[in-house]
Structure formats: C-alpha cells, structure tokens
Amino acid sequence: MGVTGGSCPFGLWHVHMVWSGDLVMQVRFLREPAEGPAHPAFLRYLAGNPDALAGLSSVATEGDSVYARIYRAVRAIPYGRTATYGEIAAAAGTVPRVVGNAMRTNPTPLVVPCHRVVAKGGIGGFTPSIEMKRALLSMESRKG
Template sequence: MALKSGACRFNLWWVHVDWSEECIHRVSFAKTGEEGPVPPAIRAYCTGSIRATPPLKSVATEENAPYAAVYRAVCRIPYGKTATYGEIAQECDTSPRVVGIAMRRNPTPLVIPCHRVVAKGGLGGFTPDISIKSALLAMEQKE
C-alpha cells in the first residue's frame, strides 16, 4: 500500500491529502501548498463540481478506530445539511463534548464531513480556521 501525497485548492486554502488506493489517511488545510495529485473526488468536491460527499473510505471509520461510531454518524449527514453536536451525540449514545473532541481530532475532514456538525446556537469550531467551515457550508447550500 503506497501512500501518496498531494494538494489542491479550496478557495484561499490548500487541501493537503495523504492517501492510498484503498482509503484516505489524512486531510489538512494550510495557507500554503503546491499542486499535486489528490483523489479526483476530492478535487471535484473542492471546486464545487460534485454535489455530494466525496465517496471515499477514511481510516478513521474502521471498526477499531477511536470515535469510529461518531465518524460514521457524521458521514450520514446529507450534503447541504447540518446536525448539531447534541444530535450526533444522541445518535451515538455519548455526550456532545465527546462529539466535539472527535470532530477536532478528525484526520480526514471532507471525507468525514465534520463541517456539517454545528453548535446548537451557531457554527461551533473548525481547525485551522472557522472561515473554512463557513465556506464549505455555503458551497454545499448553493442550488
């Protein structure tokens, strides 16, 4: 299983991806980067060319991975929709705080669309910058 690395743009940010043919291992955002190979579904998603979550497998949803149940629940949030930390917590029989910790530790945002998990009274957080979450939600809510 050879690991590949590459990057593409999402608005003013670079999306860095470490992946193999089988699954995505890491997705991160940075202000700098250099164009490189990424799975076509991620590139299409970042340009708004597809109106769906990239249909890729994440290492974080494997059965024994920490927070796997939370990540699988988040993957069921439809494109263009949101759910609260509390709603995901209830579905997974845990607390909203645990959901927040899982979202902060999500190694594969976009594949596990943590930007769709919002606070009861607002956006909640997003690493490295809340503007990315806002831009992702805005892109998904365009008709």
C-alpha cells in the same frame, strides 16, 4: 497500491490529502501547497459535486471505538445539511463534548464532513478557521 499525497487550493488554503486507493488516511488544511496532484474526488467535491467523496473511505471510521461511531454518524449527514453536536452524540451513544473532541481530532475532514456539525445555538468551531467552515457550508448549500 501505494500511498499517494497531494493538494489543491480552496480559498486561501490548500487541502492536503494522503490516500491509498479509495482509503483516505489524512486531510489537512495548510497555507502552502504540497507536492503532488490532488485526488480527483477532492477536486470534484471542491468544485461543488455533491457525490464526489462518496466512494472514498476514511481510516477514522474503522473499528467500533466511540470516535469511529461518531465519525460514521457524521459521514451520514447529507451534503448541504447540518446536524448538532447533540444529534451526533445521540446517534453515536455519547455526549456532545465527546463529539466536539472527535471533531477537533478528525484525521480526514471533508471525507468525514465535520464542517456539517454545528452548535445548537450557532455555527460551532472549525480548524483551521471558521471562515473555511462557512465557505464549505455555503458551497454545499448552493449545490445540495
């Protein structure tokens, strides 16, 4: 199966994705749309379907690096819930700062739902905008 790419809107942003079959290789948030249709699972997820991304896998979770362990722990956070950087660090056998670095470089956000990782005392960060993190968490809290 070949590599496919496309995008769909979410608020003021466009979610760009690159995939082959059920393996997602990249997800980015940009202001402009990409050529090509979005993967149907992303459309269902952004419409509020809690199970839409469950059948997809991410290149980020492959292997046994500390980042792969972190990404697998983040994938285990249920839809509509959050976990702290410290909780993910404990699950992956590392420290919160490393979790923050992994979240910042996550190649497949949404599939590895880094927006569900929050600071002990607040929402934490998110690229491209904290408003998008709030919108994703709000969407999930209504349906989760």
